[in-house]
Amino acid sequence: MPAEAARSRANLSGRSRAGRRRRAVAKATGVCLRTIRKWMDRYRREGLTGLHDRSSRPHRLRRPMPAATIETIERLRRHCEVVAKRSLEISLAMPLYEFLA
CATH class of the missing domain: 1.20.5 (Single alpha-helices involved in coiled-coils or other helix-helix interfaces)
Structure with missing residues (x-):
């Protein structure tokens, strides 16, 4: 599933790079514009590996659990x-x- 998600995100960012407006891509796919921008930036910086799922766990905790x-x-x-x-x-x-x- 993670590789499939990355390919689908690459497809979305590819649509935008192919000349379609980001807003139109977001509306057509039901993904918010901010997310489209984030995926495009990641793809530009890291390629396909940048589009794989990432952990939402914080890098550090303000008050670690005892x-x-x-x-x-x-x-x-x-x-x-x-x-x-x-x-x-x-x-x-x-x-x-x-x-x-």
């Missing part, structure tokens, strides 16, 4: 996975490993 909070979240996630697996086994009336075999 380690104790992270540990609690991870423990709860592991617990939820165990609970979800067990409830699935109960609803299937068999151990999960037998169902997946």
